[in-house]
Amino acid sequence: MRHDHLITSKQLSRPDIETVLDRAAEIDADPSAVADRHANTLLGLLFFEPSTRTKMSFETAMKRLGGDVVDMGSVESSSVKKGETLADTVRVIEGYTDALVLRHPKQGAATMASEFVDVPLLNAGDGAGHHPTQTMLDLYTIRENAGLDDLTIGIMGDLKYGRTVHSLAHALTNFETQQHFISPESLQLPREVVYDLHQRQDGTGIKEHESLEGVLPSLDVLYVTRIQRERFPDENEYQKVAGEYQIDAETLEAASDDLTVMHPLPRVDEIAPEIDDTDYAAYFDQAHNGVPVRMALLDLLLSDDRGIRGETDE
């Protein structure tokens, strides 16, 4: 199936994902080959909530493809403040640009916006919903470091509210993976997400744990996310819980030498800085991979033969 927009990683089949990752690897290997590929192309940046990092990454990707960006700016300074609907905003900006990137606080915003526009729309986060470009760069990083099949991955931290986790877990069901979810009971995966994962797999590939200790030695990848203070009623409770889901050099003594540690960043104290210089750490590479992966997505969606489509599909 051809995809004209990128709304959720759920829409992508394994061949679709591989098409994107392969293209990203080509671009990563020789960025100069695509330096003028999308000259005169304008990307509209519609960020209804702040996300400097994601916005800069998209801006860099578009410029490295020879194009440029126009930025709506902050919500405070735009017509949105005057009560314009999202449907109107995207229909106006679509007339200025060749593609749109949307981040919006409401879930389903990108799905709805895509129904109003003809230019490709990329979802850069819709509230507690999806963030598929993050998922694609996570998959790219996992593939580079550990491979996506025969993979045993631990995903740890705030699994309840972390949208990157939900998207990633779902995307991984396209591959032969054993997924371990490690979190305090109060921050377990939402039942909706578990329901989806079980729809995709027979359940043998998915296990939930409250402690890292038992599963750590078996992991190829440990994906750490931040547990936020505001999820807990009081400071003591937070300190007690958060401490159990932080890792340092001592924690990793029980891990395989080939373990890859990932984190969507920014981190606070979930991963001790002493791990940064070890072979385990892949989180800065992961952040850098956002550029070639977003270049690949923009390239696929903006090419004449436009759309993301896996080779064995259709």
Place this chain on the structure above:
Amino acid sequence: MSDDHDHHDGNDDHELRVSKIRDGTVIDHVRGGQALNVLAILGIDGTNGEEVSVGMNVPSNRFARKDIVKVEGRELSQDEVDVLSLIAPDATINIVRDYDVVEKHRVERPDVVEGVLSCPNAGCITTGDEPVTSRFTVLEDGVRCSYCETIVREEIASLIET
């Protein structure tokens, strides 16, 4: 076929409680207490002058108590009645012409319902001022918002748009 929708329930006298209709639709075997939700989901509130009769908590064999809704002068389409499956899965639909039941069918679960339910998730894009029609996919045991993906399994009737 006679016009009598419920002889088999052995409660002939209950027909007296809900008047017969000449042309229109009789929705029978609605779970007791759901009749008003049936009207709401069909968007029938009487303001268009429809002649509507409702029997609530009528004795029935199939359930201890059932509701019946009769709408005079309007034949409901299959699509219209299919949304009833969400709250009245056992309902039977009788299309009546000149006092005769000319068609009788069960409700079927549709794949998608549009513009009927509103999303209970305050963080959903459909709950604001956007010009968008609500859309839910129908699961085996509930419904799911096509925009925010929230799943609702209980009290679906409370989501009916008013």
